[in-house]
Amino acid sequence: METLVFRFENGTRQLPRNPQLVGVVSSGNLEVLVNHADLQSACEIEINTAAIGFATIWEAVMKDFNARWQLANVRIAINDMGATPAVVSLRLDQAIEASLEATT
């Protein structure tokens, strides 16, 4: 297992306070838990992954994600079982969309 933590400062988009979970920790898949947290407008992402040695790819995927959403005061926790970058991006977007939908 490998644990990676990314933090992106100065986000602009707030999410509702209710936690949101999407995905399943199964082979080639992951679960994404989105939580509100007081992080001085930052978004913090902690990844626990079964696949070791992919930190640079994770970093690229997380930077893309942050560029898309610019989240503020959000803590994201990921349990990963070898998902591909495309699946990771998809699940992250699903989680944020589900979180936004839950308010309306």
Added chain:
Amino acid sequence: MNSYIEATARQRIHALIDGFTEILPPAKSWTSPHLPQLNAPVSFDDGVIIGIGQLGGHRVFAAAQEGGFMGGAVGEVHGAKLVGLMRRAVIDKPAAVILLAESGGVRLHEANAGLIAVSEVMRAVFAVRAAGIPVIVINGGSNGCFGGMGIVARCTNAVIMSEEARLAMSGPEVIETANGVEEFDSKDRALVWRTTGGKHRYLMGDCQMLVADDVAEFKAAAIAAIDALTGKEAGSVSLGLAGLEYDQSMMAQRIAAFGDCHEPMEIWEKLGIAEPEKIAMLDASAFRELVAEQLTHADKNQNRAPAQEMSAAVDAQINQDQQVYWRQVAAQLFPQGHTITEAADFLSGTAKVNGITISVIGTTTHTPIGVEIALRQAQAVLRTVRDFPLRPILLMVDTQGQRLRHRDEMLGINSYMAHLGKCLELARQSGHKIIALVYDQALSGGFITSGMMADACYALPAATIRVMGLPAMARITKVSEERLIELAKDNPVFAPGPSNYERMGGIEAVWEDDLATQLLSAFDNADPVDQRIATGATRGGRSMAQKVVNAVLSEPVS
């Protein structure tokens, strides 16, 4: 049409249960403490979602196992969430408990905890039923319902399946590995589904409702089951002697009628299906219509047949050889004498303990538990309940586990094991004290419905207790044997043996000497309430289970 099999557990439970409120939701992060030690990923809900909601206007408790995570297998936290939900149900009294089962059984990464947990779930299910609340299983996931959860499913009031689902004890791959491809070709998917799939289980009576792979159909069937089980016409949802004696005779008939069959289609033909080869192609509703039309055997089953004596019991080979190990143990246990005899690896008889007669039921020579011997044990338990009220029962455990045969799976071995568990539970509820002693071997599935159904289970120091050996566990977890032994020093979940089970509460105590005195005090101290989770917490062998149960019981839910 909204596929059930394609949905995740969380999607399923929200689709089935109206206004579902989750208890211990993922944000609370109740994860397995054991998986990180093996370098395996955790899940925020440990693979099971539990909570409260409405179904067909009834207030229900519900749980859904996620087959994608570790095959839905039961670990310490996962099992404790289920036990906690059942215990809360006994207090809160919902109309029903709905279990969306999808599980390979015991989670091999935390095998000792999983094995104990599955037996705790069984007893918790019985406690819910004893409180007059029906428990209903929905089984429609791609991983099926296997191992200990296959037994749990048959401990409930009703099982609802789709054709795609499977219900069994041992997986086809396990059987093929143990006994060869000619025993069970796990790659023959059609054979696998004929043997374990929903249609076969429905025809055999191990599944009460068969529906299409559609969330709405599962929901309608679950509502119908609640209405049928709680309606004015409904009988008792708890266990009773008459019902279990009826089951006993049905299960004996099943072996007599189909025990010689080699292929499920032969059974279907004997049941009266004119063209069994066409069964596989029918959709759920066409299948139900055909069965209603052609199933003559089911009508016959309605006539209560006299319980048949097991044929093997007739050619009993009484072995008086004092060298036989169980006789040595019995001599130490019962200085006042006993009448225990051995017949085809099955032990039964009576013994005197402090002047009181007890029933002794057990197995020997590490015999694998197949359908016949499970039924023989059940029969001995039922006889004690019927003819000797309050007589204490001692279970002498020596088994290498469930029998790994295609025939046993075809006949529904998980149902036979569940039946044995029900009979022991009936004995307990009828006031019989039940003590188990692992005097030689207790392995995996064979242990769940014998020793682990007792009020308390004890072991001799040299006994072997495990789900699987260390080499096999090392292969599955990809952690070396040396490392597992090292880890087991601080965490008994990782290595076999009586002392590890004792630390976890699964074994009450290991008897070093003076077995007769120990047995006497075991009966004196027998407690009909399952205390193993609390014991495991006190002894420091299971750090999480009690906390999880407490959290489930105390979490406020609107």
